[in-house]
Amino acid sequence: MTDPRSEQPAAAAGDWPSDWLRATLGFLALRALAAGPSYGYAMIGDFEQHGFGTIKGGTLYPLLTRYETAGLVVTEWRAGDGGPGRKYFALTDHGRAELARLRVEWHRFAGTSIRYLDPERPTKETPE
Template sequence: MSSPGEWPSDWMRATLGMLSLCALEQGESYGYAIIADLEANGLGAVKGGTLYPILARHESAGFVTVEWRPGEAGPGRKYFSLTDLGRSELERMRAQWLRFAANSNAYLSSARPVGTDIP
């Protein structure tokens, strides 16, 4: 059994694209801050090697823009910002997810006879 924040990797792979867009909904951010935000919200630890390719795909799709900023006291950072297309994609994904989650919850909660023939 997983403890909170330690979710099956399949679940994280399936949702991380949507969650990373959601992390940018309130404003621009950089990879480490996105990872920290996800973890702080009970979604577990995400590795940079997992997140950065997703952010690169978002950039290729036009969902985010990227700006490199030099660091003041350390290395520079890539800042990611949602585009209008990215906001639209997030809303589409959010609506689909909420329908999927509701259907999944209903299915998991229902008592179904075992061995029922389905036409």
């Protein structure tokens, strides 16, 4: 497994509106690290495999830097496997707590928005 971006092509979904990714990329990145430390380039491939399209380096790296500043992740350089060095990111306890919190909140928000969108939703007063 020298190539973290092999396995399967994204299959479907290509690219979502950038505002949607802007809203979610933060906790998506925290979730990507929940299974153990990883590095930017591998995370981009992981997002691609899971149907989020190709996240740009110019988006992800500044985000991870902000998260390091905020104490959600810590970093460590490791040698690359036939290639340049890799900057590994690992969740802190704070990062894990944030992920847990955002998971719940996002679930609630997604539900609220999907219920509001529902074409069946009564829009005037509810008949009793």
